[in-house]
Amino acid sequence: MSDDKSLKQWEAKPQIRVTTTWDEGLAKAAKAWANKCKFEHNSCLRESYGCHPIFEYVGENIWLGGLSIFTPKFAVVAWYNETEYYDYSSLSCSAICGHYTQVVWANSYKVGCAITMCPHLGTAETAIFVCNYGPTGNIRNRPPYAKGASCSMCEEEETCVKKLCRNKELDRSERTYQNISALIQLFPLTETKLSS
DSSP states (O other): OOHHHHHHHHHHOOOOOBOEEEOHHHHHHHHHHHTTTOSSOOGGGGSTTSSOSSOSSOEEEEEEEETTTOOHHHHHHHHHGGGGGEETTTTEESSOOHHHHHHTOTTOOEEEEEEEEOGGGSSTTEEEEEEEEESOOOOTTSOSSOOSSTTTTOOTTOEEETTEEEOTTTOOSSOEESSHHHHTTTSOHHHHOOOO
C-alpha cells in the first residue's frame, strides 16, 4: 500500500479523540532506550512511573530497518497499516497489530520519539526508531477509540479543532498534531538528524 493511500485512509477515519503533543521527557526516554540498540521493549514499561514522572505507564512502538529507507512517515505508516489485522468488534488481532492500536489510542495524548544507528543489529546502516506514548494504550479488552462523529465525546473544557477534541491543560506544547498524518512532521530535527 502506498504512503499516499495510507494517509488518505487516516484522514477518512475519525479515530483519535484528543490532539497529541510532543513531550521532551518521552523523547529523552525513547532516545536513552534507542541508544542501547536492543530490538525489544524498554524494561521501564513494566514499572509504575518507571519511564516518565507524569505517566504511570508508557506505551512504546519500535521500528528497525535501514537508514536509507527510514523516515518518521515510513515507520508510522508501517505501524498504521497493521489496521488490516485489527477487528474492532472483538478487540482482537489476527496478526501483529499492537503498533496500530497504540498509534490510534485515543487517550494517549503525548508522544516522544528518537532514532539511533545500531550497526550490530544488521548492517552498517541499521537504525532503530522508538516512539513512547503517554499515557500507555493497548489496555486489554478496551477499544483504542470510540466510534462516532468527530468531537461528539469532547469534555466540557475541550474545544473541537480539526475534528479532534483539544484540551488546553493536556496540550501545553507548541508542537501539536491534529491527525496521524501530521505526526510525521512533528519530530524535532535534533532527534532525527544522524551523523555519518
